Each structure stands twice: as structure tokens, then as C-alpha cells.
Amino acid sequence: MAHDLLTLAFQRPAIDWHGIAPELVLLSMGALITLVDILFLEKARPYTAGLAGLGLLATAVPLLTLAVDGADRVMFSGAYVIDDFSLIMKAVFLLAGYVVVLLSTNYVAEGDYWENEYYGLLLASVMGMVMMASARDLVSIFVALELLSIPAYLLVAWRKRDLHSTEAGLKYYLMGVFASAVMLYGMSLLYGVTGSTLLSEVGAGVAAAGTSTAVVTMGIVFVVVGFAFKVSAVPFHTWAPDVYEGAPTPITAFLSVASKAAGFVALLALVFVGFYSRSEVWEPLIWVLAALSMTVGNLIALRQTNVVRLMAYSGVAQTGFMIAPLAVAGHGLANGDQALSATVTYLVIYTAMNLGAFAVIISLARRTGSADVTSFAGAFHFAPGLTIAMTVFLFSLAGIPPLGGWFAKFEVFRVLATAGEPWGYVLAAVGAVNSVIALYYYAALARRMWADDPLHGDRNPVPMTPSLASALVLCGVVTLAFGVAPQLVARFTDVSLLALGG
Numbered sequence: 001m002a003h004d005l006l007t008l009a010f011q012r013p014a015i016d017w018h019g020i021a022p023e024l025v026l027l028s029m030g031a032l033i034t035l036v037d038i039l040f041l042e043k044a045r046p047y048t049a050g051l052a053g054l055g056l057l058a059t060a061v062p063l064l065t066l067a068v069d070g071a072d073r074v075m076f077s078g079a080y081v082i083d084d085f086s087l088i089m090k091a092v093f094l095l096a097g098y099v100v101v102l103l104s105t106n107y108v109a110e111g112d113y114w115e116n117e118y119y120g121l122l123l124a125s126v127m128g129m130v131m132m133a134s135a136r137d138l139v140s141i142f143v144a145l146e147l148l149s150i151p152a153y154l155l156v157a158w159r160k161r162d163l164h165s166t167e168a169g170l171k172y173y174l175m176g177v178f179a180s181a182v183m184l185y186g187m188s189l190l191y192g193v194t195g196s197t198l199l200s201e202v203g204a205g206v207a208a209a210g211t212s213t214a215v216v217t218m219g220i221v222f223v224v225v226g227f228a229f230k231v232s233a234v235p236f237h238t239w240a241p242d243v244y245e246g247a248p249t250p251i252t253a254f255l256s257v258a259s260k261a262a263g264f265v266a267l268l269a270l271v272f273v274g275f276y277s278r279s280e281v282w283e284p285l286i287w288v289l290a291a292l293s294m295t296v297g298n299l300i301a302l303r304q305t306n307v308v309r310l311m312a313y314s315g316v317a318q319t320g321f322m323i324a325p326l327a328v329a330g331h332g333l334a335n336g337d338q339a340l341s342a343t344v345t346y347l348v349i350y351t352a353m354n355l356g357a358f359a360v361i362i363s364l365a366r367r368t369g370s371a372d373v374t375s376f377a378g379a380f381h382f383a384p385g386l387t388i389a390m391t392v393f394l395f396s397l398a399g400i401p402p403l404g405g406w407f408a409k410f411e412v413f414r415v416l417a418t419a420g421e422p423w424g425y426v427l428a429a430v431g432a433v434n435s436v437i438a439l440y441y442y443a444a445l446a447r448r449m450w451a452d453d454p455l456h457g458d459r460n461p462v463p464m465t466p467s468l469a470s471a472l473v474l475c476g477v478v479t480l481a482f483g484v485a486p487q488l489v490a491r492f493t494d495v496s497l498l499a500l501g502g
Helices: 002-009 021-069 084-109 115-134 138-156 163-194 199-209 214-230 239-246 249-274 276-301 307-328 333-368 384-398 404-418 422-451 466-484 487-492
Strands: 073-075 080-082
Touching (some): 021 084, 080 084, 084 249, 239 307, 249 276, 307 404, 333 404, 466 487
């Protein structure tokens, strides 16, 4: 009897090795970079960025084979799931990670910092995001969140001799720990009520608890608030501008898209699988977060004189647009699926256009040594290609056709307007007003780059590196393709999570 119990306790769960192949490839490449660092030290510096990029590209291979296979895979008693939603988001994380490696190649090499650790931490954070896309359990969600967050804390403070970078890393760490504590408290309340950490069972337990259970309401609010910190939604956004400005610019780009997208992935899984039956709790909360994020982010962005801080507040406003469909997602499966697809569509397109904008910022800042708005004046005279690219990305962020951003915003407004809920119409009106406000400051920056004279009359051309040029081309092609042929992205983002909440 005792022998049987021991055998059962130590029995290894069945593992679908094909299902976790992307994670294994990333883990192997991270270990290889560490091994190369130990063996070759400084001699490995020129090759580390290439190894990191190769690792991300190699991870795409098992991702493609899983997509071709087409079958959903459920592992660890439902705690880890491979489905269309997870595959799309894993692809987004790998694309974002690869572009960030391209942005970092010269930025890190031109500093006097250790490159191998930088790329090892970057791959570790991407691995946490890839795991987050498949996590369907409170514990696995938290583990994935910490795996992506802890390396990010270190990367934000990577410029060790820069007080602003150190301050940014400390702020990000403290606010991240606080958000994790709030979120964990909410998860503990839900576990106490439902007796399970599996999201599908949490969903069933929450539904069975009825509408009068205050503990369930408090647990849902705390979890949503915890992730509102992670995605920098107002009023939990105060860390973002200082962290974005103080961090190395490639890491700012990484946080603004990949890290934010990972927070959204977890929030979507929690809402649609764990909390869907309690829409009367999370819908009003998300409505307020969306309206405040759009309005406060855009209004403060109007007064920014630093391009990175402007993009930080722009990201806060974009967060409002991304979560807006969730404010009407709780009334029927059709509304839920449409809201999920609209949010995923926005995340995919936002990743491309925002990373492209940061690629231009890095390129121009290499020449001017500053991210101040005035240093971008007259950029067309010394960097016409970068000016055109930045204009494309800015107007895409504003939602101007035929660029990808118009389809992202169209999907959001379509869901809000067709949900048949009065607050959906009101939120759509708030979004329309904020779209006009955002267009003003995006257009103002573009006008300065096109029409103003260069600072000090300097018209020397901007040197472009192959890695930055590759990042710009990749992001530009994706942004234009999704705007001209939106059915491309719509085909892949037509996903559902509601079947898992059953």
C-alpha cells in the first residue's frame, strides 16, 4: 500500500513534448547563450545577438508545426493548453522579441555593458510570455508572470551607471511587486471559494457561488486591478512614463508591446475562462479603466516634450482601446467571441506599429543623442526615409486608413456599437473623441519632422545599421499589409476562449 502511494506521488505526468517544444527551444537557446558566456567571455560578444535572434526564429518552427497540426492540446490536467489563441499570441511574442533583438544589436554593442546576460534575460522574459499564452491555471499564470517580469526588472536598470535607469528599474520593481501582491490576494480569495486553481473549475465555482458572494466580487476586482497595473491602465499607470524614459530604449519598446500583450493574454484568459459568469462585476470595472486610460493618456500626451514619454502616454491611451471591447463582452457568446477577437487583433497590429515607431526613435536618437521632441525637428532634411516611416507608424497609431491601425480601431468600434448595450455606445463615443485628440499630437510630431528646420542647421544624413533597417522593414511591411488586406489578420485572430470556461 505504501509502495503504491509513493509510486502515485512521484509518477511523472504525461507530457506532450511537441506541445511544449517552443518553450524547450527557448530554454535551450538561453542555456546555450549562458554556456557560451562562461566559456568565451568577451570573445562571445559579437555573436550573442545572433544567437538570440536565431533562438527566436528556431522557436517559430515547432510553433508552425503545431499550427499545421491544428488540434488543441491539453496538458497537466487542463493547466496548460495549446489552441488557436495561444499559438497566435506566442507568434506575436516571438515576433516582438526578434524585433527587439534587432533594435538592441547596436544599442547594446555600443555601450560598455555585458551583452550575453542582456540577451539571456531577454529570452527568459520571452519564454515567460510564451508560457503565459498557454497558462489556464492560477498558479501557472503567476509563475509565467514572474518569469517574464523578473528579467524585465533587471533589463530596465541595465544602464547601471545611469541614475535614471536605476531609478526606473527600482520603480518598476516596486510597482510590479505591489501589483503581484494585489493579484495574488485576489487569486487566494477565488481559490478559497472554489477550491481549485484551474481556470475552468474556478469559472464553474464562481458561477455556482451566485451573485451575492462578496468574496468572489472582491477576488475578481483584485485580480483585474493587479493586471491593470501590468498593462498600465489608468489610474494604475503612474510607473510607465518614468520607466519608459529611464530604461534602455529597446527595452522600452519591449515593455510597451510584448510585456503589455502578456498582461492582456492573462487578463483575457481569466475573464473569459474564470470570471465570465460574473460580468456584472468585471464589465463596469473594465469600462471605467478603458474610458480613463483613453482620456487621461491622450490628454497628458499633449503636453509631453520627450518623444519616449509621449509614446508612454500614447501606450496608456492605446491600452484603453485594447480593453474597451471587454466592457461589453459578458452578454452572450457572440459578444464575447467578437470582443476577444477585436482585442487580439488590436494587440497584433499594435505590436508592429509601435515597435516600428521605436525603431525610428532609436535610429534618430543615435544621431542626435536625445529623445527630446525638438531634436526631431526637420528630420526630413537629414533622414527622409526615417521621417516617412515614422509618419506611417504615427498615423497608423492614430487609426488613419489604409494603415493597419484603422482596422484595429474599426474592430473595437464595431464591437462596441453592435453589442446593443447603452454603455457600449457611450464608450464608443469616448473612443471617437480620444481618436481625434491622439491624431493631434501624432500629427504635430509628424509636422515637426517634415516642416521645421533642423536644429542648428545640421543636415548630415543619419547612419543606418542593418539590424535597425531590418526591424523597420519588418514592422513597416506588417503595418501596411494589415491595413491594405485586413482579412489577413482577421483570419488568424478569429479565436475563442469561451469553450474552455464551460
